[in-house]
Amino acid sequence: MTAHLDSGTNPPAQLPRIGQHDPVAQQVPVLQHGGYDQLDDHELLRLHVAGNPDTFGFLVKRHRDRMWAVAIRTLGEPEEAADALQEAFISAFRRADSFRGDAKVTTWLHRIVVNACLDRIRRRQVRQADPLPEDEDRAAELAGPVEQDAAEVRERRLDVLNALKQINPDQRSALVLVDMEGYSIEEAASILGCAPGTVKSRCARGRARLLPLLRQWQTTRGGDSDLQDKASETAAGIMGTE
Amino acid sequence: MTDSGLPTSEHLEHLETDTIADLLENLLPAPEAHRAREHVKACPDCQLTYDALLQLSEDLADEGRSDIPMPADVAEHLDAVISAEAVRRASTVGVHSLAQIREEPHRHIPKLLGAAAAVVLIAAVGVGVVMATKDRAGENVANTNPTAILPTGVVSLTTAQIAPQVQQTLEGSSGVVLNASANEVSCAKSFAATRPNPEVRLVQPARIDGTRATILGLQGGSPRDIQVFVLTGCDAGGTTGTSIYDTTVTLRNR
Structure with missing residues (x-):
């Protein structure tokens, strides 16, 4: 599915990666202020609130791959994810002064991104009930630039993203928050604006939908016999307590 | 096979995946949960599904930890x-x-x-x-702060972009935004003086669909409403502006 993407061997020069000093990128004047990579997130945000025009952009660069992952998993469509992230970051830019210093900046940003994604899902649900049709070419682009990851990592990422796209958006949001992003049921309920029981139910049903879609992925990872062995162990652990 | 006289797995239909997933989330009522648990213990296929669901959560968590x-x-x-x-x-x-x-x-x-x-x-x-x-910082009029050098210039817009641009600019500001040269501002103010409510909120040099113009924002009837005019004749030293387009913008959060 991804083979055609592997033809480009030269990574795009303008792709700045966190922690990697790209000589091309360093010639761009906006980065010449320098030294920001030494500052932690809190300090960058503090400077932004104090009026510094550069530090917020720096913060965005530092965390955009994490936030992209959240957005693309929740929304499934690159255009939607890009729009949601843009909204989220502009919103964060404008209300940075409301950030409480005792939290992690990433937690705060993450929450803003999640909310922007959920807003889009709600708006989309109003517009149309059906998910957008699957498109192989676009699906491949979901997994990000080719050159950065091993083929199997990309393959797995694509499988998960494509499987997530096939389940109902409510179940998907709950699963992304709880299983993938590690929010507690209560936190997810508060973000989603529904009862904890609803979140549990959406997660359960979402997993039941995903299972057949990802079973091949699971068995190829562990091998059938492995899975079976592991299965019996886990079962013994969990069922034995009853 | 079981202690409660339940049929053995060979005689029992497999559980729905939904039921097993619900069991894992403790969503089943107690008697049903008990029956399902006993069934899973006795039925290798359902046991596999049970464990695959557990594994799925772990795998999703794994995948969730990686950035894209x-x-x-x-x-x-x-x-x-x-x-x-x-x-x-x-x-x-x-x-x-x-x-x-x-x-x-x-x-x-x-x-x-x-x-x-x-x-x-x-x-x-x-x-x-x-x-x-274009860098025209030297011509700027900073209405409130003489030390701030305002980055300004001519904004290129289509007609459709005027209202969103005005909205975006003014929503980010709690005061008056004058991004034009002193002369252009003064020309726009002369036009404003002919309006019922001459309170100026925005003067922005622009190129609208290729035509050099001046966007003028006036305070509307309510605090959130801005009346927008696009004037020609205020650039290049002109003193009389003529409106070629007007619209009203409603600001949010204000």
Whole structure:
């Protein structure tokens, strides 16, 4: 599915990666202020609130791959994810002064991104009930630039993203928050604006939908016999307590 | 096989995956949960499904811990949008963070100019949202803060973009935004004086569909309403503006 993407061997020069000093990128004047990579997130945000025009952009660069992952998993469509992230970051830019210093900046940003994604899902649900049709070419682009990851990592990422796209958006949001992003049921309920029981139910049903879609992925990872062995162990652990 | 006289797994239909998933989340009522649990213990197939569901959560958590590289075009566009936002904020900084500018003038002003330079650079790459600017800092009128050098310039817009641009600019500002030269502002104010409510909120030099014009925002009937006029004749030393387009914008959060 991804083979055609592997033809480009030269990574795009303008792709700045966190922690990697790209000589091309360093010639761009906006980065010449320098030294920001030494500052932690809190300090960058503090400077932004104090009026510094550069530090917020720096913060965005530092965390955009994490936030992209959240957005693309929740929304499934690159255009939607890009729009949601843009909204989220502009919103964060404008209300940075409301950030409480005792939290992690990433937690705060993450929450803003999640909310922007959920807003889009709600708006989309109003517009149309059906998910957008699957498109192989676009699906491949979901997994990000080719050159950065091993083929199997990309393959797995694509499988998960494509499987997530096939389940109902409510179940998907709950699963992304709880299983993938590690929010507690209560936190997810508060973000989603529904009862904890609803979140549990959406997660359960979402997993039941995903299972057949990802079973091949699971068995190829562990091998059938492995899975079976592991299965019996886990079962013994969990069922034995009853 | 079981203690309660339940049929053995061979005689029992397999559980639905939904039921097993519900069992894992403790969503089943007690008697049903008990029966399901007993069945899973006795039925290798359902046991497999049970464990596969557990494994699925772990695998999703694994996958969730990995970032996904943002595509280069999305990242570029996002950078441009953030830079534009920084310039927009800087252009109203006389209102917003005057205190900090006064505190640390040497620290801020070069960076404001840096941001303006960034926008020129990014506009060259061809991002639609971003203002195409010419550096006309010398002509600026800073209405509230004589020390702030406002990055300004002629914004290139289509007619359809006028209202959103005015909205975006004024929503980020709690005061008056004058991004034009003193002469252009004065010309726009003369036009405003002919209106029922001459309170000026915005004067922005613009190129609308290729025509050099001046966007004038006047306070409307309610605090959130802005009457927008597009004037010709106020640039290049003109003193009389003629409205070629008008609309009303309603601001949010105000």
